[in-house]
Every structure is written in structure tokens, then in C-alpha cells.
Amino acid sequence: MAGTRTNGSATLDQLREQKIRETKVRADLLGLQHRQQTGDLITVEQAREMVASTFAPVRQALLSLPTSMAARCNPSDPVMARMALEEWIDGFMRTVREKIIPAAMRPKAGGQRKPQSGAPRGRADAPAQRKP
Numbered sequence: 266m267a268g269t270r271t272n273g274s275a276t277l278d279q280l281r282e283q284k285i286r287e288t289k290v291r292a293d294l295l296g297l298q299h300r301q302q303t304g305d306l307i308t309v310e311q312a313r314e315m316v317a318s319t320f321a322p323v324r325q326a327l328l329s330l331p332t333s334m335a336a337r338c339n340p341s342d343p344v345m346a347r348m349a350l351e352e353w354i355d356g357f358m359r360t361v362r363e364k365i366i367p368a369a370m371r372p373k374a375g376g377q378r379k380p381q382s383g384a385p386r387g388r389a390d391a392p393a394q395r396k397p
Contacts, residue, residue: 316366327354 339346
């Protein structure tokens with residue numbers, strides 16, 4: 266009976282099916298490599314870098330806003346204005362991190378990003394602890 270003869274422990278049909286699967290995987294891999302070489306496909310790391318470089322100036326502007334705008338927001342109490350602005354920005358940044366940025370785009374666990382050198386008051390991504 267065709268297909269039931271064995272070659273070792275696998276039948277000829279099983280060997281053909283395995284060869285077909287391997288050929289499909291190779292074709293898929295070649296297709297992905299081609300898309301990556303032509304720029305139609307990027308790696309997750311490349312996407313992370315693109316997002317970081319695109320949003321770094323926006324992040325920097327937001328982090329410097331409390332210091333630069335506090336006196337204009339509340340000339341009679343710029344310290345209170347700065348604290349209110351920092352609190353709002355901290356909440357906004359937390360929302361962006363937790364709900365807007367897809368998990369695949371976040372830094373890998375254990376690979377904490379260094380705070381950017383120009384960040385005011387040494388702030389990193391996490392909100393600063395404030396005394397009441």
C-alpha cells in the first residue's frame with residue numbers, strides 16, 4: 266500500500282509532508298528577509314529607536330515646561346504652579362507609558378534606560394517623590 270511503507274520510523278507521506286513544511290518555512294523566511302532588506306519591514310529594536318528619537322524632543326519639552334512656565338502660570342506662587350505642572354506631566358507620562366505605548370515598544374525588562382542628559386532636575390521616566 267502506497268504511503269505506508271516505512272523508511273526508518275516515518276512513512277514516505279510523513280517525509281513528504283515534512284519536506285513541504287520545511288520548504289514553506291524557508292520561503293516565508295526568504296520573504297521576510299526580502300521585506301527587511303527593501304525597508305518594508307523593520308525589527309522591534311529599530312521601531313523602538315524610531316519612537317524614542319521621534320518623541321525625545323517632545324518628552325524633553327514637557328519635562329522642562331514646569332520650570333520655564335511656572336512664573337507665567339501663577340506669578341504670585343510659581344512654586345505651587347511648578348508643582349502642579351510637574352504632577353500633571355508625571356500623570357501624563359505614566360498614562361503614555363502604561364496605555365499608549367505598546368508593550369513591544371517598551372524597554373526590555375532589566376534594561377533600564379538612562380535618564381537623558383538634558384533632563385531637568387535629574388528626572389527620569391518615573392515621577393519624582395515629593396513631600397506634601
